[in-house]
Amino acid sequence: MAHGGKHPPMKGIRQLAEHLDISIGTVSRALNGKPDVNEETRKRVLAAAEQLGYVANQSGRSLRQGTTNVIGLMIQSSKETVENSDNFFLTVTGGLQSVFARHNLDLIMLPCPNDENPYEYLKRMVARRIVDALIISETQRIDKRFDLLAKTKIPFVALGRSLSIGQHPWADLDFDGVANCAVDRLVAHGHRRIAISAPSSDINLGFIFVEGYRRALERHGIAYDPALVIRAKSSEQGGYQVADELLRLEDRPTAVILIYELMAIGLYRRVMEAGIIPGRDIAVVGFREAPRAKFLQPPLTCFRTSLHELGVELAEILLSSMPAYSHIYPKTQRQMIWPLELVPGESDSFHLKAQ
Template identity: 60%
Template structure:
């Protein structure tokens, strides 16, 4: 692979002329332009992207910020890898590259992002793990950096967002379980201040109220989004003097830990307690099969990328119909884990 200086020496013309020819400048003779392009092809010329970025004020890099510890452990290896695949499929059309920004669970996300922004290495950003109040949103808005959030937040800067339809999941789950006679229904939520937890709990509360039921606070279990969190939920649930007859799990992988805790106590999902969760590749190995909500993570990644690019002037014309501020649907897949019917009282 040869650089621009080697190309100029080979043609015996100035570096400036070669650069203008490669960039399609009109002040270069057509004959010279053709000579430069032909030589570049034969010599395998590769442009210096960092130098070009400095001149054009762009990097052709998009950052995707995720937090280790809470997101990577458990669901992250399957959830984010599938989302990344969809995102990069779109970026590849425009010769853009995706870089994962990994913020430690021990560091303040806003401070981490402020440091990353100061380096100026990305043209746009995708934020995940949105909090109830999220300082990162205001930071990016003030710096006029294009971004989209995977998740909603009460911090509103008019930014585009996509979020999983947790309201729809809550409503469908509660309606299904109540129709099967359940009156004491437990739910889970993230252990931290993630906004999705507030959304999910509130809709579950509203759905139960519509059936004349209440959501008991002791039946709202917080956990980390991994197998260990699910196991602890199972232990806490089993320790209750009056156990719930059903539980709805908001995270993908906690079902695995929950199944383990129930199994150790001789309690079988689908026979002794109804369980509804979210789909993950691991769910295929659970017995009884998990009734769960499924979505296309690859398609979600495509939508995230197109939504971001639609807000960036250089790409807006390519994505006039990109989804903006949209709830991403989840499909309920029947399994055996919620076959247990409670007696109505």
């Protein structure tokens, strides 16, 4: 009932001004909380704006002050991503927004079409000047986007680390740590032949995860066997396929580390078809998202973290590199490895009998 239809059509600040019989400049200042305006008139202006449903035209404002108050989160809806992105982005987004909301910043998601080159897409978005700052995700091992963003001086942060030279800001899940922890645990249970599944090594995620695994093995004096690294899609099918390939090896591994916990569904299925019981005949450790993993049988040992909090962290890193907000978020450390917590299940809790 506040927004009646009895008013003249609201076209812009000009109509609002002449409705109040005040100059357009004063109206603008009143709305934007500028100091030199009488509190009395400010109240009137705000009331009228609310009543007439006036909201500043974003294009006009952006044009004038060269800023949009919008932050973009670029995601890739590639087939690979679609399989495993799941609620990852939406959860991180929640964290991001909880911070942005404090500063009247809106977050929009920029989904790069899967038939378009991410670099070109980003270039277009940057040129359009539709966002003040950017968050990019799914960083690649060589990712030209970092150079582009650095060159154009647009504030940004990456969800996923940068392996290129230059100190780009990013936050990333601790793949190293996870791989390390998983290997340690499995070795402690007597395993020596440990397989791992990961996406292509072109993707940072795939590269780092396997690197951490390799170094952990090295630390335990176990030779790294490339045959035990299975590149598969992060989906149920991928898990099925991983199991399939592992079963074909002559010297079968006794344990396997999965990059994505849903893969366990397919993997469980396939090994059980072969009469192998997960958690008894083969140890399985999964990555991410405990809640669903505990509904598998046997419950999956995996790693949990708060993606919401990761979003908060990302937002703060980003704001710290935006001139307008850097005084509020004075960060010296612009790169952060986000920890995960082991959630023990029963899929790897058996001890391998010495052979």
